[in-house]
Amino acid sequence: MAQSLMRKIAMSNMFVVVGLTRRTSSRSLATGKNLASKKIRNELPPEGEVTKSVFMSQSTDINTNLALEDWMYRNMDFSNHHVMMVWRNEPCVVIGRHQNPWLEANVPFLAEKEITLARRNSGGGTVYHDRGNLNITFFTPRERYDRKYNLELVKRALYRGFGIKSVINDRHDIIVQDKYKISGTAAKLGRLTGYHHCTLLVNANKADLTKALAKREHGIQTTATASTPSPVVNLADMDNKVTVEALQTAIGYEYLRTPALRLDDGGERQILKQRGFQFVNPTEDWFPGLSELKSELESWDWAFGRTPEFTVSRSFPVPAELLAPSKVYSATQELVISMTVEKGLIDDVTLNIPPGLVESGFHGEASVITHLKGKRFTSEALSALEDAMLTRHGDVKKLDDKEQFVAKCFDQVVNTI
Ligand SMILES: Nc1ncnc2c1ncn2[C@@H]1O[C@H](COP(=O)(O)OC(=O)CCCC[C@@H]2CCSS2)[C@@H](O)[C@H]1O
16 A cells, blocks of 8 residues: 555656756866767756656666766766666676675676676675665765665665664664665765665575675685675565565655755755656766766776785695605695786786705795786686695695696696686
């Protein structure tokens, strides 16, 4: 009953977006883009009027939607036009701006299942999306940026629309039944504008979510941001009346009915003029410069090449009989092979050789000149390292020659790349 009323209100306000409020600050000039598209009419609200809109992206392509968010962030002025965008995607994994995809996602699984890996502009951790996951973006001027305020709105919509009780924790996750995460948050805050976006798990494929984010111990040393895994639940598993459509209507309605704070009203809340729900078609025609933003997001240089520098290492215990017999070594000797990856490309490969292993007597770290320098660090590189880790003592015992041992270990790491 409450839902059908909401739907009626939402539907009556629904129309195709015909104009967007353009940012007139120096920032839009700085982008150098021609924003004077005939199709995007400069519909600034009349003096003193503030409008509110719920944009519904018509794309389900992650990089198109991330490009649309970025376009709006760069080009629009949200001082008098409050905008919340709802959107969803075909299966994809979205990593934070400063993350390492090799640490956060099961990249071979993504390739096998044709799940896109995307890097977003906001910070934070890695999440899985599919059509059963709703994304919401709240755009605001910097001074009105307030994650808690937005999440409280989502929380109210969950309760009012479906009777679902939830809690917002101090990481700004939304939690139900004391421990299950249904929403993760991230944000981008610029000089003039900010956006806060969050996910909502409605009926996503949980098995794929788990497999796509499955982590293995890779022995990677890095300063990249690490995600915070949590147990998750789909809202539809709590109440089968929750669908993505019903939820987006409930949240959209809650957004439109919530009086927002004007910047110049000394804190007095005002009822704003509602523009209602608006379909947004993210194409170059409507958003000049969008295709370029999208191509950048889709590129290998962005998704993989922006990975903060990291080093992958593997250790091989050296069988005692391969070490010089006359010497007594205090601890187990290990041969360590390390690979440094910079901007997604293999930079340096080093061998750390324990004393007594090579005939010349050399020990310590040696940089190895290989055909690998400058090559992309790939799934194959990672598998090679993983296979190498499986090398057991027994496998190398058969080798009677020390140099062969080094060669074999080295081969396992690099020759399949
Ligand atoms: N879709 C989705 N929603 C909620 N929680 C998820 C989801 N997918 C995975 N997870 C769980 O969250 C952790 C990561 O939590 P962590 O807190 O590290 O990261 C986040 O929450 C980031 C949220 C980004 C939101 C953006 C909004 C639009 S584009 S993406 C992961 O290991 C899983 O346990």
